[in-house]
Amino acid sequence: MDFYVSDASGMDFRAMLKKKKYAKWKRDNEDPDWGELKEAEKEIKPQLRKVERKQESWIKPLVDLTVKEGKEKMAKFEGEFSKKESKPKWFFKKDELFPGSKYKFKSEVGVHSIIISKPTVEDMGRYSVECMGISCSAILTVQEPDPDYKFVRPLPKKTSCYTTKEATLEAQVNSHKAIVHWYYGDTKIEDNEKYETYKDMTGTVRLTIKKASKKDKGKYTAKIFRCEKEVSETVLSVVDQPFKFTKTLKSRTVTENHKVVLECEVDEAEAPVEWFYGDKKLTPDTKG
Template identity: 40%
Template sequence: MGSLFLYLLRELFPGNKFQFKSDGDVYTLVIDKPRVEDSGKYTLDLGGVQSTAFLTVEPPDPNFKFVRNLQRYIDGYLKEDVSLECQVNSHKAIVHWYHGDTQAEESEHYTIGKDMMGICRLTIQRPVRFRKKLKPMNHTEKDKIIMEVETDYPDAEVKWFKGDEEIKPDGKHVKIMSEGRKHQLVIKSAKLVDAGEFTAKSNSDSTSAPLNVSYLNKYIKGLGDVEGVEREKVVLEVELADHTAPCSWFFGEKMIEPNERIEIKNLGGGKHQLIINSAELEDEGDYFCKSGRLESQGHLTVIKGESKPKIKFDGPVVGPVSKPLTFEVPYKVSGKKQTEMQAKLFRNGKPLSSKDVEIVIKDKVVQYKIKKPSRDQTGDYEIKLSNGQGEETKKVFINMQGGWDLVGETTPDTLTYKCEDLIPKRKYRFRVKAVNKLGESEPGMSKAEILAKDPWDEPGKPGNVELTDWDKDHADLKWTKPESDGGAPITGYVIEFKVGRSLASYHCRHLRA
């Protein structure tokens, strides 16, 4: 079977460079002195059956050598940088530096470099110490933060780190500035995520300090003017943007401490409450909530709560039994209404039921309606009004007039009667019935009501009372007669005096007309 060797699909021929060998089923291609350009795909073709291999020829190792040696002697100054230089024939050469038998590695003490010209440089750096170190910092969101260190030598290299990560300035949020011995890390507008451990490093020293960034606290909801009612609960509430910020409460300039009547609560989420249980009139005034440098002020007005009812009614109550007896009892409750008022009517120490009396409480009066009055219900009653603050009672006489009262009887021959013990200023009507063995007749009625009073009235008041003369021990008066004598001749005059603004008056003399 014929064999064929191919290179990149190009047939190869035996010669000085390529030799073909076969031993049974083993076929060998020999390449004499291969070069890098001989790399590629090689194929053995045996009657259409192919086997492929890839050859990679590496270039020979370069011959690196120094073309410029280190100076044998170099002078330097204490605590100053010193640089050593040499040059190799290729920048690809790998160069190691040694101090005695110890290899020098890139570090804070050594700076090692090599350029494209093959110039190798080792700089022995002076040790840089921090004269001014970082201190712990507390800032608020959006603050401008300046971290500053100071080295013992000007123009030293200082690197900044947050945690283990080196800080790269972006020119917008973070800047790194150096001038002489001063080195600054500037955060233009602090964010919460900027908090952490910051470190400044030189070649031989470091300084670290924490940065704490707090919420930019403000009152989302501040105190306003609040109106409360005496004896009721009053709640003052604020809401802070910083959910972790504490706050203190003040009444005027005095700090408020919790007690059995006053509660101070942190509800979480920035919400804080001052709760005044059972407010008093003395609680009225200005209140302050302070959180750090923040302050919110509000005014609490405490309205007087309701008083117990005061009954403004003396009676008596008079009414017929022919229809329900209705009367109204005026009352007064000062302050703001807080509880419902109750009203009852008592007789003999027991309250009348709703079956006997209907009670309607209105704004300023209580209306009582005795549904079925009768003469035997006439007597002393007790009115009781009450609310959450107390009660007041008042006795009242209720007269349920049941028609006609028997005042007397006469013999068949006596056709006159004197009715005595009438109540002055009250109106009366009279009737008379005849009686025989079969019973009473229909009554004969008086034509009109009469008013129980004297036939005559009191005289009118004297007019034009004047002082005509006076001295240290006397005064002369004169006056004119009343316009009316009341139907009876005037029998005299009574003269009285009062000293200064005294409430007492004194009888001076009774003059007969």
């Protein structure tokens, strides 16, 4: 049988002893006069510094470029990425590019470049480069090449025609697509009542001067548009036509006071013919 000692509150003896012990500790914890003694400072634990990760980027992005087909031998894009040892990927539109005869890549200390050899109109579009999932892009514009047109049959150095006739200047170019402009001296010729231009599928080009007069003589030039070196010239001379009789007058014997017809023929209908009776010039209302 176990026996316990308790006080009037009913607390047993063992609990009373513990209560007195805790009370003593409480008194000890109150700050007495320790003199020069000080409470030891609590050890400060170092705090971990939060390191923010650097955001990589393109320091120098690609720049749009314009070249001309047949004139430039290459087109070059270049960009610089912040992380120097990064490896790039190049794309044309959405297709990844790889080195070869058409494309050449170069990377040096974060500077990445692509060289496009002999750019043509088919190479025109958006190019992009990607490092660590970060990309930048630029557009390549390729202008059409200068046309390779030329004269395969130039104008003759000299051309002549008769007054009142049509003067025809003719040459031939290597393609019917070539645009030829005509000049009289330094003045550009346009189609009108005086001038008529012509071109066919064989590349034959022609300038017709209607009812030529001596005022139309001089230098005429044919120039191929956008081909500055392709020029052909001729000098036109306009002279009076030397008409001739193809049927001469014949002597006639008639009765006095009867009508007589004298007749001849010339080689050109427009030949000016003058009639004379002795030394006297005859007119339509002149009586013989």
